[in-house]
Every structure is written in structure tokens, then in C-alpha cells.
Amino acid sequence: ALTAAAGTAQPKPAGPLPLAGLAAEGARLSASVQTPQAVAGAGGSAGAAAQDLLQQAAQRARAAVGTGPAGLGTAAGGMATAEELAAPSPAVLAEVGSRPDLALAAALGQPGMLARLAAYLPRPDRLGGPALLLYLFGARNGGARAWLGDSALAHLTKADSGALATLEEAMVPTQRLAADGTAWTTLLLPYMDGEELSALLLAHRQLWLEPEAEDGEGGRGLLPGTAFVLGATLAELGSVQLKGLAAPHRLRLELTVSGEPDASSRDRFAAGLSKALDGVSLTIRWGTPPAWPELMPGA
DSSP states (O other): OHHHHHGGGSOOOSSOOOOTTHHHHGGGTTTTOOSHHHHHHGGGGSOGGGHHHHHHHHHHHHHHHHHOOOOOBOTTSSBOOHHHHHSOOHHHHHHHHHOHHHHHHHHHTSHHHHHHHTTTSOOSSTTHHHHHHHHHHHHHTTSHHHHHOGGGGSSOOHHHHHHHHHHHHHTSOEEEEOTTSOEEEEEEEEEEETTEEEEEEEEEEEEEEOOOGGGTOTTSOOEEEEEEEEEEEETTTEEEEEEEEEETTEEEEEEEESOOOOHHHHHHHHHHHHHHTTTSEEEEEETOOOSOGGGSTTO
């Protein structure tokens, strides 16, 4: 729901992105795809529901060949230029080396890898949610090959193999301590923000909660629950963090957005989330920094 609503603040994609058939066609979308031209050529063997996905993948792959890997931040906090990516400065290399989110974006921005993966990457549109779920399925069931299938990873070049190793490392959950001392299990997820590769951070931890009247669990003691956080930095909205608390008969969400778009954009964003999350307790705070800055991708 968040990725779909975020898309209302972004330019529209080149074509429609149909949901029907995405999972069924997933294993075949990038068979033998190693170049931008091959991405387009795969369209003839893919189902009709995948045609627009492949078209968008080819466009993004061609852009990657022309500009190099996207998503790298410079020491000054902006985006790296094409010249910096062609001959990275020590400052850029140091920042990438110290930030797993930038390392992941740089690895997936390799033209060969981007051509293979572009159709599968989560993005801010109505397919963002299913794409995230497919990635999480892969992370829980064996890594990149479970996510993409063997055919998408056939005939790897040396550069592709290095990028795949970085992706596999990112798909392994890690532990991270918050400022209050609580331990969270975290996972990085690649994300296509417009034409830039970036990353999301998903964190969760188990906890016990006091029952509430609406739970219908009075007198039964503490209830098991899950706290979760999804953090991202979006081009149009700035730092975005979704905090959630899930327990039996209870789901509460709080969304903080550092940016403050115009009133009509805020209304469209809120309406999109409200429609997708009907019946869920949701609070949106605009112009507010993340409540858990240590649970953001760049932390």
C-alpha cells in the first residue's frame, strides 16, 4: 500500500504495469537476458501480462548502460555524477564501502545485473507490494535464485557474479540495535525510486503486549505481538518511515514523512493509503523526521 501510494507523487511509468500473471511469468521473464537488447527480445516468449514490465525493464537497462550504476551518494550528500561513477573518488568509494544500502544499489546498477533484474525490482506503483513480497519470499527461501529462478542468473559475467554476491549478502537478515537498546532483525530490499536505484530497510522484533478491551482477550495475560519498521528515502517525499504494531485483533500504523508536498499531493497520498488499508488505524505525520533514524537504510 505504501509503495502504491508513493507512486502518486512520482512521474507515471512509460506504460501500464499489469498485475495479472506476474507470479506465473516470473520464472520466465529474464531467461537468457544479459543485455538491454536481450531484455526486449525476451518479450516474444513471455506472456501478454508481462509485456509492459519487460518494456519498462528494457528502458531502464538502456539508461543504466548510458549512465552507469545509480543510487550512489557523494560525500556532500547528493547523487554521484556519471563522471564520478566512471572514476569514483576516494570519498565516494569510502561512503559506498561503509553503507550496505549504497553497496547494494551500486551492485544492482551494474548494466548486466540491471538488465536481468529491472522487471522484478520493487518500485513506487501498484506492483510495488507484490514485488516486495516476491523479494521477501526469495530471502526466506534460499536467496537470489529463489527470488529470480536459475534461468535469470545463467551465464554470469565476472562483474555480474560480484554483484550477485552483494545481493546474496543483502538478503541475509542481520541484527541492529536501536537507541533504546532494543534488538531488531533487519533486511535490506532493493528499490527503484523513479530512475534511481536505492534501498529499503525492513526491521521487526517480537514483543509481549498488554491486552486491550477491543482485543477481546481480557483476563488472558500478555499477548504476543510484532513491532515492525519500514524505512526509505524517496526522491519526492524525503525520509519516510512506517512504524507498525501487530497483535491478535490489532494493527496500528504510523507514517512519518520528512517532506511536505503541496496539499493536493498530501490528500492523494493519504487517500491512496486509506483506501488500501481500510479499517486499519493509521496516523500520517508530515514534515517529521524518522522516529527511529537508526532503522533507516543509510544508518
